[in-house]
Amino acid sequence: MGPAERRTAGPMFAALYGQLVPHTWRNPESERDAYLLFHQRSLAMGWLDDRSAGGGLEEAMVRAPGLWGMNDAGWEHPLAAPGAGLISWFQVEASAVADDRPLPVRPFLRCAEDATARVGQPELSAVQVLLPVQGLDASSRPPYAPVPSMLAVHWFAERDPSASIPVEITVNSGQDPTVAAVGHQLTDDLGQLDQDVFVVRSFAVTGQKDVPAAPLADAFWNGPPLHGVTLRGELAEWSCDAVGWCAEVLADLLAQLGLRSPLLLAVARV
Amino acid sequence: MSYPTRLARGVAALAAVAATSLLATALAGPAAASSDESAGAANSVDRYSAAAAPKVTVAVPGIALRGATSAGYKDEHGNVIQSSLTVVPLSGCTPVSGRDNPHYSSPDVSGHGWWDKGSCTANLADVYNCLYEYYTDGYWYRKACSPTVRVYPGGGSANRSTARHTCANTAYASWRNHVDVNVVNQSDTAEQPYNQADVACQVF
Numbered sequence A: 001m002g003p004a005e006r007r008t009a010g011p012m013f014a015a016l017y018g019q020l021v022p023h024t025w026r027n028p029e030s031e032r033d034a035y036l037l038f039h040q041r042s043l044a045m046g047w048l049d050d051r052s053a054g055g056g057l058e059e060a061m062v063r064a065p066g067l068w069g070m071n072d073a074g075w076e077h078p079l080a081a082p083g084a085g086l087i088s089w090f091q092v093e094a095s096a097v098a099d100d101r102p103l104p105v106r107p108f109l110r111c112a113e114d115a116t117a118r119v120g121q122p123e124l125s126a127v128q129v130l131l132p133v134q135g136l137d138a139s140s141r142p143p144y145a146p147v148p149s150m151l152a153v154h155w156f157a158e159r160d161p162s163a164s165i166p167v168e169i170t171v172n173s174g175q176d177p178t179v180a181a182v183g184h185q186l187t188d189d190l191g192q193l194d195q196d197v198f199v200v201r202s203f204a205v206t207g208q209k210d211v212p213a214a215p216l217a218d219a220f221w222n223g224p225p226l227h228g229v230t231l232r233g234e235l236a237e238w239s240c241d242a243v244g245w246c247a248e249v250l251a252d253l254l255a256q257l258g259l260r261s262p263l264l265l266a267v268a269r270v
Numbered sequence B: 001m002s003y004p005t006r007l008a009r010g011v012a013a014l015a016a017v018a019a020t021s022l023l024a025t026a027l028a029g030p031a032a033a034s035s036d037e038s039a040g041a042a043n044s045v046d047r048y049s050a051a052a053a054p055k056v057t058v059a060v061p062g063i064a065l066r067g068a069t070s071a072g073y074k075d076e077h078g079n080v081i082q083s084s085l086t087v088v089p090l091s092g093c094t095p096v097s098g099r100d101n102p103h104y105s106s107p108d109v110s111g112h113g114w115w116d117k118g119s120c121t122a123n124l125a126d127v128y129n130c131l132y133e134y135y136t137d138g139y140w141y142r143k144a145c146s147p148t149v150r151v152y153p154g155g156g157s158a159n160r161s162t163a164r165h166t167c168a169n170t171a172y173a174s175w176r177n178h179v180d181v182n183v184v185n186q187s188d189t190a191e192q193p194y195n196q197a198d199v200a201c202q203v204f
Helices: A034-044 A105-117 A148-157 A183-192 A240-256 B003-019 B021-028 B037-041 B044-048
Strands: A008-022 A068-074 A086-095 A120-131 A165-172 A198-206 A228-235 A263-269 B033-036 B055-058 B072-074 B096-099 B103-105 B108-116 B125-134 B139-145 B149-151 B161-166 B173-183 B194-199
Touching: A008 A068, A008 A105, A034 A068, A034 A086, A034 A105, A068 B103, A086 A105, A086 B103, A105 A120, A105 A240, A120 A240, A148 A240, A165 A198, A165 A240, A183 A198, A183 A228, A183 A240, A198 A240, A228 A240, A240 A263, B096 B173, B103 B194, B108 B125, B108 B173, B125 B161, B139 B161
Parallel strands: B072 B139
Antiparallel strands: A008 A086, A008 A120, A068 A086, A120 A263, A165 A228, A165 A263, A198 A228, B033 B055, B096 B108, B103 B108, B108 B161, B125 B139, B125 B149, B125 B173, B173 B194
8 A cells, every 4th residue: 555545644652761750649540541541632632533433323423533543552561671661652543644744743742741741740761653654655745845844843943942952863764774774864854954953963873772672563663673873962852842843854854765664763861 | 674565475475365265265254255157157268168167256354445335244253243233223322432443452453442421321331342354355354352341431441341363464454443332221322333444464
């Protein structure tokens, strides 16, 4: 299936790492878990795509379009590396991406962070995202927005200039060698965008040993993480919003450079 | 391996399965294979040549094309299910039949079910969900059902049902996650709505 035939972009996954200080008022035995909270938040904010529903009363209903369909979520994951500091994880099916919109990583991470913050105060050290780049069609982007996330870059202009923080971004395409092959071009393209949300200082081609272990089965995303690059630089602020923006931009740039497979991206404070 | 390569390998795997019609018939149930004798009769040369054997069309897991009409549902044995999967209910209160998209959850295809009160007032319901895989004969084949759980509304961790089945490969097929909610001590409507998704998982 090519992007044009797909009803969705593909699975999107996020894992939040760091420390979570539970709210003192919350019953630790509460059954309102990451799954329920993420689903409820998605529904409330209009992000949940219900168009895949049918049957009975629901067969003929006009259903809400949205950014993703619910898959799964949790506080722990059986594939998480011991001691990695996983706080929460979320899996959705990203809806088909409009020509002038990015992959919805910013709202996805917003929803993930909101769900997590409902049970405690998160102090994030790293964010990992699986991006369905195979669902992007670079040729369909309008000429005024080849990287649609640039349409929303001015959001970050109104910020505390002292909030800038050094980060390391690992970008890995698994068994697909594309990312490592175009790493230099990627950093050039990123540098040519009129933005200072993420300023690249250096990059290096990296392999599996340099990639933080992800709670993902290889079959889920074309793993293991054999081919990638690590970008080091300054992020305008340490927030899921800024991380999500970077992820959206990198996904589009790599789609332009020919990537057609899922991309595993991790952003960590250094 | 690139995604297109993986998909191509999935197609090759399907072709291999299709070539082994006896195996596919046994796996997918008798109704998944049908002979097409009328097509053979229309060609008298073929009918009496060495290749005159009736063509056998073997149904295999596949993608339900947008707008395609469903032939219906079959159980694990290939029998057509006469049920209320998609009937329009006539009476009773209507609960919210909560479910998610069928999805890959290594190494399984998985789906959840839960309920909320909707127009019902009772506090407990029996909930289960089942996963159906689309085959190229147009039928949705039941591949897994959760146990029935008696749960409170809301869909929290202790109040969901889970159906899952181990994937045979990671080629794509269309799946439906149907959920059935039966409110305890209250008459409720009989629909079993679903969410549908294409998942990188085939089950034979």
